[in-house]
Amino acid sequence: MSTVTYRDALNQALKEEMQRDDRxxxxxxxxxxxQGAYKVSKGLLQEFGEMRVVDTPITELGFAGIGVGAAxxxxxxxxxxxxxxxxxxxxxxxxxxxxxxxxxxxGQFNIPIVxxxxxxxxxxxxxxxxxxFESWLAHIPGLKVVSPGTPRDAKGLLKSAIRDDNPVVxxxxxxxxxxxxxxxxxxxxxxxxxxxxxxxxxxxTIVTYGKSALMAxxxxxQLEKDGIRVDVVDLRTIRPMDVAAIxxxxxxxxxxxxxxxxxxxxxxxxxxxxxxxxxxxDDLDAPVIRVHQxxxxxxxxxxxxxxxxPDVAKTIxxxxxxxxxxx
Amino acid sequence: xxxxxxxxxAEPAAxxxxxxxxERQVLLRxxxxxxxxxxxxxxxxxxxxxxxxCHLYIGQEAVGAGAMAALRADDYIITxxxxxxxxxxxxxxxxxxxxxxxxxxxxxxxxKGGSMHLFDRSLNFLGGHGIVGGHVPLGAGVGFAIxxxxxxxxxxxxxxxxxxxxxxxxxxxxxxxxxxxxxxxLIENNRYGMGTALERASSIHDIxxxxxxxxxxRAYVDGxxxxxxxSATLEAVRRARTESTPTLLEVRTYRFMGHSMSDAVxxxxxxxxxxxxxxxxxxxxxxxxxxxEAGEIDDxxxxxxxxxxxxxxxxxxDFAEASPEPPLESLHEDVLVETST
Ligand SMILES: Cc1ncc(C[n+]2csc(CCOP(=O)(O)OP(=O)(O)O)c2C)c(N)n1
Numbered sequence: 232m233s234t235v236t237y238r239d240a241l242n243q244a245l246k247e248e249m250q251r252d253d254r255x256x257x258x259x260x261x262x263x264x265x266q267g268a269y270k271v272s273k274g275l276l277q278e279f280g281e282m283r284v285v286d287t288p289i290t291e292l293g294f295a296g297i298g299v300g301a302a303x304x305x306x307x308x309x310x311x312x313x314x315x316x317x318x319x320x321x322x323x324x325x326x327x328x329x330x331x332x333x334x335x336x337x338g339q340f341n342i343p344i345v346x347x348x349x350x351x352x353x354x355x356x357x358x359x360x361x362x363x364f365e366s367w368l369a370h371i372p373g374l375k376v377v378s379p380g381t382p383r384d385a386k387g388l389l390k391s392a393i394r395d396d397n398p399v400v401x402x403x404x405x406x407x408x409x410x411x412x413x414x415x416x417x418x419x420x421x422x423x424x425x426x427x428x429x430x431x432x433x434x435x436t437i438v439t440y441g442k443s444a445l446m447a448x449x450x451x452x453q454l455e456k457d458g459i460r461v462d463v464v465d466l467r468t469i470r471p472m473d474v475a476a477i478x479x480x481x482x483x484x485x486x487x488x489x490x491x492x493x494x495x496x497x498x499x500x501x502x503x504x505x506x507x508x509x510x511x512x513d514d515l516d517a518p519v520i521r522v523h524q525x526x527x528x529x530x531x532x533x534x535x536x537x538x539x540x541p542d543v544a545k546t547i548x549x550x551x552x553x554x555x556x557x558x
Numbered sequence: 559x560x561x562x563x564x565x566x567x568a569e570p571a572a573x574x575x576x577x578x579x580x581e582r583q584v585l586l587r588x589x590x591x592x593x594x595x596x597x598x599x600x601x602x603x604x605x606x607x608x609x610x611x612c613h614l615y616i617g618q619e620a621v622g623a624g625a626m627a628a629l630r631a632d633d634y635i636i637t638x639x640x641x642x643x644x645x646x647x648x649x650x651x652x653x654x655x656x657x658x659x660x661x662x663x664x665x666x667x668x669x670k671g672g673s674m675h676l677f678d679r680s681l682n683f684l685g686g687h688g689i690v691g692g693h694v695p696l697g698a699g700v701g702f703a704i705x706x707x708x709x710x711x712x713x714x715x716x717x718x719x720x721x722x723x724x725x726x727x728x729x730x731x732x733x734x735x736x737x738x739x740x741x742x743x744l745i746e747n748n749r750y751g752m753g754t755a756l757e758r759a760s761s762i763h764d765i766x767x768x769x770x771x772x773x774x775x776r777a778y779v780d781g782x783x784x785x786x787x788x789s790a791t792l793e794a795v796r797r798a799r800t801e802s803t804p805t806l807l808e809v810r811t812y813r814f815m816g817h818s819m820s821d822a823v824x825x826x827x828x829x830x831x832x833x834x835x836x837x838x839x840x841x842x843x844x845x846x847x848x849x850x851e852a853g854e855i856d857d858x859x860x861x862x863x864x865x866x867x868x869x870x871x872x873x874x875x876d877f878a879e880a881s882p883e884p885p886l887e888s889l890h891e892d893v894l895v896e897t898s899t
Contacts, residue, residue, distance in 0.1 A: 256706070282706055288736070293695045293729025300699020303684055304634065306706060323726075327689050328696060336677035336685060337668030338892040372893050396897045 233416055238408040240382035241271045244389035245309065247418070249279055252307060255393055258285040258294055259311030259348075268313045269349060269408050295321035295346065299328045302344040302398075309393060312348035315364045315402065321346075322367075329398035330373030345392045347401035349408070350378070351442055351492045352529055355536060361529035363493035365441070368400045369469045369502070375423055376470040378402040380444030382412040384467050387421030395423060404442035424468045426476035432460025435550050436480040438503050439490040440466040443541065447490055450546045461550060469499055477503060478510040485516040486553040490546055495523045517553040522546050576792075577785055579854050585627060585784045586849065589619040589842050591867040592643040595652060596815075598871050599642065599659060599673075603819045607879075608659045611688075612673040615643030617814030620841035621716075621746050622647040624787025625809075628795045629714060634682045634704075636697045637716040639674035640746075641686030644716060650678045652874035662881035669884040670892065690751075691717070691724030694743070698730040701739030705802060712798040713741045714791070719808075720751030722765050731806065735772040740798035742791065743806045746781065748813040753827035769806035781811030782839040785848070812836040 235243070249255045256279075261268045263276040263286040276284040287294040291312060298308035312318040318325070325346055332340045352361035369376045375397055379385040385403065392399035429444060430451035437447045444465040451461040462480045466473060481487050487507055489500040500521045507519055525539040548558060577585075596614045603612050615622065618640075626647040629635070637644050645655055650666055658665030659673050667677050677685040684700065687693035697715030704711045721727050722745065734741050745765060749756050757763055769776035775797060779790035787809055794805035814837055816823050824833045849855045855863075 288729075288732060290729035290733065292726050293698070293733055296692065296695020296726065296730065297699035297702050297733065300636070300684075300696035300701075301703040301706070302699075303696065304682075304700050304703045306703045323689055323692050324695065327692055328687070332685070333895065334892045335667060335671045335675040336679070336892075337665070337670045338895075339667070339677050339679040340684070341895040375894070394897065397894045 232413045234411050235382050235414040236408065237382045237385050237404070237410050237412070238269065238271055240386035240414050241389055241403065242273055243414075244386045244393070245272065245275060246278065248390055248393040249275070249283060254305065254307045255309065256283040256285065256306065257309045257311060258287060258298060260287055260289055260313050262286060262311050267311070269405070271408070272311070291317050291321035292324060295324035296328065298344050299324055299332070299342055302342045303332065303340050307343045307393065309345045309347060312346065314360065314405065315348055315350040316360055316362055318346065318348065318364070325368065325374070325398070325400065326371055330371045334373060341396050342398045343396045345389070345399045345401055347389070347392075348403060349405035350402035351404055351406075352540060353405040355531055355533065356529070357531040358528035363491070363524070365402055365469055366493055366497060366499045369499055373398065374470060375399045375468070376402070377423060377468050378441035379467055380404070380407065380441050380465060382410070383414050384421055384427070386414055387419055388423065388467060390420045391423050394420070399423070402441060407442055407445070410445065421467070424471045424473060426464050426466045426473035428462060428476070428480070429465045430461060430463040432462050433484055434460045435486040435488065435554055436462045436464060436484045437488045437490055437546065437550070438464045438466065438477055440469060441492065443490045443492055446541070446543055446546060449543050450550065453543065454547060454550060459550065459554070472502070472506070474506045474510070477506055481507055481511045482514045485514050487519045488522060488546065488549045488553055489519060490522045490541060492541065493524060495521060495526055498523055517555065520549045520553050522549050576789055579852070581627070582785070582845065582849055582854060585623050585788070586842070586845050586855070587863055587867065588623040588647050589784060589845065590863060591652070591870060592619040592622060592646050593842060594864070594867045594871045595646060595874070596642060598875060600815070600819070602659065602875070608673065609661065610672050610674075611639065612659070612819045613640040613817065614815045615640060617836070617841070618746055618748060618781065618811045619643055620784035620787050620844070621781050621809050621811055624784040625714060625716070625744055625791040627788045628791035629712065632682065633711050634684055634700045634713040635716070636684040636693050636700065636713065637686055638690070638693065638718060639686050639688045640718065641674070641676045645676045645678070645683060648678075648681055648683050650676065650681060650683060652870055653877040654678075656874035656878035657881045660878040660881070661883065662878055663884040663888070664877070664881040668888060668892070691721045691726035693717070694721060694727050695730040697741055697743070698734045698739055701734060701741035701804070702737065704740050705737070710799050711740070712795050714744060714795070715741055716744050716746060718751060719745050719747040719749070719756055719765055720754070720759060721745070722768055723759055731769070731772045731774060731804070734804040735774040738802045739804055740802050741804045742794040742798055743804060744791065745806070745808045747808055747810050750813070750817065750827060752817045752821070755827065766806055766808035774804055774806050776806045776808075778808040778810060781809035782841045782844050784841055784845050
């Protein structure tokens, strides 16, 4: 084991997969000479050259489509979006091309591509730069959607995503790049579609993924001091969702809080709650509560931003509420 | 990388020289097959055998036939929803195409794509795509992959003239020129996007000139003359293959039918007189007259050819009708593939 940042873990995954398979290339804005807007691609241009680490003009729609076309004829592109906010310009290529070609062609053209980049809010970047888009893409059949919260998960899942023969949408966290964690020294992958219990407890379940998994762990650690033991189910993959892991936990604890960074309406949490009500109706001792961003565009002012985002205190309050405990 | 010297072509491409009598026969046959196939599609649509959106190629056959004749078997083609004629010209089986249009399991996309989404992996036919402009970056991406692998194939990317107004077109052509990708961007300028005339949508009416802003070689050609289309495409393909340089080729054609099956042939956005004027330059007639004058075909020969292609289309119809509907289990197939590695 080594202690590695989330950024370096992603960098290792890219480097190892590019060494392993020369069909893999990285394309996006500032990935080469500049070494990545968030330095995830540091050193890759020097090792792999211009054909495999490709700096593009600011053309999300164009280079996402170039990736899909290259994948149609056998390459394995990794398309970096500087952030997912900008990927909205490319959503046609993700939704109408990458996710549809296998089906429309009756199984003839699979698209082995990864679309990756930071998702969700950082600090005081306000409305256009602080959005979590996973529910948009998790809605689409034909895609896999991954959102790791730790360096170990980030590396293992990015390697799986690159090896996957389908389009994989890979959400990183802008606030996660500097976080550190243990990463195995030996080669490993983490399969897409498997949740992990990040904390074990029998009083309440928190279901979450991505950056929020870190928050959920803090919540669990804090509540443990009060004798409240929480199961933290970190989905890691949103589509396909590990429903069995959710229901196994809720059947044990009989209570659930669903925590996500995105907005409430039609969010990923709504889907999770649906699985819980269908599969665990008789096991529940309280209605499921969701914790999420306030239903507003992200404000700039510090105090308003804090009020808009989910946090440890709001999540603790939600756990206490489903346990019918006083605040 | 050394910049190859590029001669910018803005002159109409050369005419009929460079084809053999045999090649002209093949082109005539290809166009006639497309014509008879599309006529039967209109009939099948009226009978409810074909559903959804269906865009016919009648009037534009010289574009598909001529351009496809400039390609090698290992080159790639990507196109729009108006794809029947090009698919036939590339050699997709008429049976598999008709079965696809009928929504049957023997269709070239197993009944999952329909008229707008014909595919054949074995022929490097990368599909009909339904989002106007969306497939142009894909075409550039195929060119990128060719260059990445160091091959000498070419990607031929068809599009309608409305595409030149989309962002996807601009982004793709800029990168294709910047990175010198072996792609031929072929615009089928049939003068209308649905009912909007080119002049009402594009600030530039000689649309091949758009390439100037990407410093890309460019040409325009008479799209009703199949031999001219072939030689212009050959020139562009040669440039892509040997100099890894893209070309924007504007092919000036005309559609004789409505935009799709629900659209009146004339009356709203174009007059009957305009349509009739253009129909005088039917691409099949243009080549037939040239060949007749050269003594390469007579009326009997033409009648025989017509019988042949009609029989092929009838066979395709019969095959499609006999083909079973896709099994219901296939509903959930082809969403994702099993990953092997
Ligand atoms: C992005 C997008 N907008 C609108 C449409 C609807 N639409 C389909 S075809 C078409 C006209 C396209 O004209 P053109 O590119 O000239 O091709 P043609 O149909 O004449 O072959 C329109 C507006 C679409 N498919 N995609």
